[in-house]
Amino acid sequence: MKEVKIGILGFGTVGAGVVEGILKNGELMAKRSGILPIIGKIADLDIESDRGVAVDPSVLTTDALSVINDPEIDVIVELIGGVTIAKQFVLKALEAGKPVVTANKALLAEAGRELFEASVKSGAGLYFEASVAGGIPVLRALRDGLVGNQIQSMYGILNGTCNYILTRMEREGLDFDVVLADAQKLGYAETPPDLDIDGIDTAHKAVVLASLAYGAPVSMEAFTIDGIRGLSHREIEYADELGYRIKLLAVIRNVDGAVEMRVEPSLVPKNHLLASVNDSFNAVFVEGDVVGETLCYGRGAGRLPTASAVIGDIMEAAAGKGGSCSWLLQNASLPVRGANDISIRCYLRLSLKDQPDAIAQVAHVLGKNHISIGAVMQKEQNEGEQVPVVFLTHKALEKNFAAAMEEIAALNVVDGKPVRMAIEDFE
Amino acid sequence: MKEVKIGILGFGTVGAGVVEGILKNGELMAKRSGILPIIGKIADLDIESDRGVAVDPSVLTTDALSVINDPEIDVIVELIGGVTIAKQFVLKALEAGKPVVTANKALLAEAGRELFEASVKSGAGLYFEASVAGGIPVLRALRDGLVGNQIQSMYGILNGTCNYILTRMEREGLDFDVVLADAQKLGYAETPPDLDIDGIDTAHKAVVLASLAYGAPVSMEAFTIDGIRGLSHREIEYADELGYRIKLLAVIRNVDGAVEMRVEPSLVPKNHLLASVNDSFNAVFVEGDVVGETLCYGRGAGRLPTASAVIGDIMEAAAGKGGSCSWLLQNASLPVRGANDISIRCYLRLSLKDQPDAIAQVAHVLGKNHISIGAVMQKEQNEGEQVPVVFLTHKALEKNFAAAMEEIAALNVVDGKPVRMAIEDFE
Numbered sequence: 001m002k003e004v005k006i007g008i009l010g011f012g013t014v015g016a017g018v019v020e021g022i023l024k025n026g027e028l029m030a031k032r033s034g035i036l037p038i039i040g041k042i043a044d045l046d047i048e049s050d051r052g053v054a055v056d057p058s059v060l061t062t063d064a065l066s067v068i069n070d071p072e073i074d075v076i077v078e079l080i081g082g083v084t085i086a087k088q089f090v091l092k093a094l095e096a097g098k099p100v101v102t103a104n105k106a107l108l109a110e111a112g113r114e115l116f117e118a119s120v121k122s123g124a125g126l127y128f129e130a131s132v133a134g135g136i137p138v139l140r141a142l143r144d145g146l147v148g149n150q151i152q153s154m155y156g157i158l159n160g161t162c163n164y165i166l167t168r169m170e171r172e173g174l175d176f177d178v179v180l181a182d183a184q185k186l187g188y189a190e191t192p193p194d195l196d197i198d199g200i201d202t203a204h205k206a207v208v209l210a211s212l213a214y215g216a217p218v219s220m221e222a223f224t225i226d227g228i229r230g231l232s233h234r235e236i237e238y239a240d241e242l243g244y245r246i247k248l249l250a251v252i253r254n255v256d257g258a259v260e261m262r263v264e265p266s267l268v269p270k271n272h273l274l275a276s277v278n279d280s281f282n283a284v285f286v287e288g289d290v291v292g293e294t295l296c297y298g299r300g301a302g303r304l305p306t307a308s309a310v311i312g313d314i315m316e317a318a319a320g321k322g323g324s325c326s327w328l329l330q331n332a333s334l335p336v337r338g339a340n341d342i343s344i345r346c347y348l349r350l351s352l353k354d355q356p357d358a359i360a361q362v363a364h365v366l367g368k369n370h371i372s373i374g375a376v377m378q379k380e381q382n383e384g385e386q387v388p389v390v391f392l393t394h395k396a397l398e399k400n401f402a403a404a405m406e407e408i409a410a411l412n413v414v415d416g417k418p419v420r421m422a423i424e425d426f427e
Numbered sequence: 428m429k430e431v432k433i434g435i436l437g438f439g440t441v442g443a444g445v446v447e448g449i450l451k452n453g454e455l456m457a458k459r460s461g462i463l464p465i466i467g468k469i470a471d472l473d474i475e476s477d478r479g480v481a482v483d484p485s486v487l488t489t490d491a492l493s494v495i496n497d498p499e500i501d502v503i504v505e506l507i508g509g510v511t512i513a514k515q516f517v518l519k520a521l522e523a524g525k526p527v528v529t530a531n532k533a534l535l536a537e538a539g540r541e542l543f544e545a546s547v548k549s550g551a552g553l554y555f556e557a558s559v560a561g562g563i564p565v566l567r568a569l570r571d572g573l574v575g576n577q578i579q580s581m582y583g584i585l586n587g588t589c590n591y592i593l594t595r596m597e598r599e600g601l602d603f604d605v606v607l608a609d610a611q612k613l614g615y616a617e618t619p620p621d622l623d624i625d626g627i628d629t630a631h632k633a634v635v636l637a638s639l640a641y642g643a644p645v646s647m648e649a650f651t652i653d654g655i656r657g658l659s660h661r662e663i664e665y666a667d668e669l670g671y672r673i674k675l676l677a678v679i680r681n682v683d684g685a686v687e688m689r690v691e692p693s694l695v696p697k698n699h700l701l702a703s704v705n706d707s708f709n710a711v712f713v714e715g716d717v718v719g720e721t722l723c724y725g726r727g728a729g730r731l732p733t734a735s736a737v738i739g740d741i742m743e744a745a746a747g748k749g750g751s752c753s754w755l756l757q758n759a760s761l762p763v764r765g766a767n768d769i770s771i772r773c774y775l776r777l778s779l780k781d782q783p784d785a786i787a788q789v790a791h792v793l794g795k796n797h798i799s800i801g802a803v804m805q806k807e808q809n810e811g812e813q814v815p816v817v818f819l820t821h822k823a824l825e826k827n828f829a830a831a832m833e834e835i836a837a838l839n840v841v842d843g844k845p846v847r848m849a850i851e852d853f854e
Binding site: 017021022024025028029031032033034129135136137140141143144145146147148149150215271273276277281288289290291292293294295296297298299302304305307308309311312315316319321322324326327330 | 444448449451452455456458459460461556562563564567568570571572573574575576577642698700703704708715716717718719720721722723724725726729731732734735736738739742743746748749751753754757
């Protein structure tokens with residue numbers, strides 16, 4: 001029986017989950033794969049606190065470099081997070097010829113090329129299944145199971161915190177701020193929550209997905225990133241009446257050889273599977289030219305689900321399989337479609353003054369910007385002088401929406417900030 | 428660039444799909460994996476018919492053995508189907524030390540142990556992702572991504588024909604026979620349709636899933652297999668009123684170390700993701716002790732989706748990864764739970780004579796067999812003298828249901844054949 005000795009950097013929530021999983025199922029893994037995983041060393045600045053798992057104190061150290069440099073350690077697992085120290089350690093481990101497993105999507109999204117190059121140079125594999133959609137083995141599916149496919153599109157619900165907030169807003173009829181505060185109290189949202197609710201975390205994961213699908217790291221600067229901060233409950237209500245649910249969606253599409261990416265709250269038709277992904281669950285819907293439509297669903301975060309993916313990677317690294325980053329550097333850069341090229345349908349919600357030509361004025365601005373209206377829903381109940389009106393548009397260029405929204409916001413008949421969200425028809 | 432030469436046995440629908448996929452995306456695969464797939468030889472009794480793909484006629488042969496024995500051929504792909512000739516060829520290829528890719532679930536379910544032993548003996552890998560749920564890389568997920576998990580349960584919609592029929596029955600309010608006939612005309616169902624509609628095909632796939640999860644081939648004789656033949660539209664209607672959809676479900680659970688398996692039409696709560704798997708799509712819901720709940724969804728059959736899985740296996744075999752069958756022979760046999768141990772909730776639909784004590788007589792039989800009633804729904808509309816009555820039971824042993832149903836069918840107040848289906852609560 002071959003043994004693999006694991007060196008874990010970062011003994012936080014996920015690190016403790018990895019230890020728990022290996023202690024519980026290590027022998028089962030050995031039976032399945034022929035390789036017995038052993039916790040060799042664990043480095044953390046805090047080696048005193050109880051993590052709820054039984055580890056031999058002699059494996060604990062505060063010196064991460066001693067773990068990387070220990071000749072007994074076969075695989076390095078980076079669970080520190082952040083993009084500075086974590087990056088140094090990952091690079092050092094790769095330079096030392098050791099395969100590295102990481103769950104660090106921010107690091108991959110912001111320094112992917114540098115890491116991939118270091119991996120290719122040293123020949124040591126880099127494994128990062130846990131960085132996207134937690135326990136769901138979707139990166140592996142893209143890399144292996146769907147290797148024969150051109151990836152036409154991917155639509156992801158990739159942030160459990162946002163999906164939890166949206167689900168509760170919908171079920172309980174609450175507004176964003178109320179649910180966020182409660183989610184923070186319950187530990188479902190971080191403080192500060194910005195990375196999650198502003199869409200940055202989702203964008204990090206979208207970058208990793210796109211890299212795998214299209215063979216090049218995509219820059220975070222290349223696409224629109226918007227989150228769910230301040231979303232009003234009435235948007236959810238109106239969307240519901242129109243047959244949609246609101247999800248924070250990462251959209252990654254190959255359109256005529258160029259990559260279109262967006263992260264924004266989007267209206268998803270209720271009969272689409274992604275509309276049924278609730279609570280803190282994640283899902284990735286993938287369309288390939290050979291396989292057709294597929295979807296992977298599961299817990300996107302948390303101690304054990306993330307540990308499940310980390311452990312899968314550890315076992316693959318131990319077997320000396322996978323982990324090559326050559327494909328991820330295949331293309332120097334990808335042609336990316338921006339607001340001048342991207343065509344979307346939109347949901348617009350305005351508060352209009354109750355005067356006869358209000359809708360006409362809005363319609364005029366839309367028409368001038370080449371946006372045609374598919375449907376208008378005017379709610380009967382007035383809010384003082386304001387009447388909420390929802391427009392569903394046909395497809396138009398993103399840049400035209402930007403221009404139109406600015407003009408609309410400046411109209412005298414419009415009160416407050418107009419709301420615009422994408423409608424995703426999965427076409 | 429390494430090249431891999433593929434020998435395909437069986438140039439039918441899927442065989443032609445594999446050729447199409449490789450011709451279309453072979454170079455992309457080479458960029459992704461460093462291995463260029465090349466169609467080396469194709470054997471079929473019919474090498475004249477046009478399959479709609481451009482192959483060099485010199486690769487075609489009617490002699491499968493010449494493909495297996497050709498020293499230029501690196502990987503054998505068995506797409507003949509059936510369990511006699513296909514088995515001979517697979518064994519011969521393994522004996523010759525060549526890795527084999529197959530989509531043949533019947534062969535795996537009925538002769539799994541023999542094939543796995545031949546693979547282990549020769550050291551040549553056996554790959555069969557395409558045998559379960561077509562293009563969905565669920566076997567790979569179980570083997571690699573979820574390697575660190577004890578698999579607690581799997582629930583699969585594994586037969587596209589049945590799911591297509593059930594979806595149309597539900598949407599269009601039609602009865603089984605009508606939709607089946609139409610599905611056969613449209614090519615969505617085979618003639619004869621028995622393997623699909625009687626649950627055999629689903630059971631084959633369940634056996635493969637269980638083998639991978641629990642490390643031993645399970646015998647087809649060890650569990651209940653029932654299909655959707657003759658299902659009445661009113662069952663779908665009543666289930667709908669009660670908050671359920673009817674799906675042909677494979678249930679595979681680990682209960683206290685013993686495997687519980689069943690294939691039968693089952694009531695799935697509408698808010699469960701599996702209830703939203705429609706048309707000819709497949710899905711597998713997997714619960715692992717570390718990852719929690721996951722689901723994979725996609726096309727379960729068809730030329731290209733199946734080809735996608737076959738191609739993924741070819742590339743893995745070409746890389747010399749995976750394909751080991753040692754784990755599949757880990758356990759000589761599995762403890763299996765039968766009707767004496769399995770506890771389920773049931774939906775019972777009876778046609779009762781319109782007389783005062785009819786329900787009491789049925790309730791008496793159920794009580795005698797230790798089955799307690801959770802809910803009763805009596806439909807107002809009479810069908811002549813008969814009143815349809817639906818009982819939802821609490822959990823009881825499968826054997827008690829069998830005994831009770833026999834007694835109930837014999838009651839004077841009961842007309843026609845009583846209907847019993849499992850209710851799946853995913854607990």
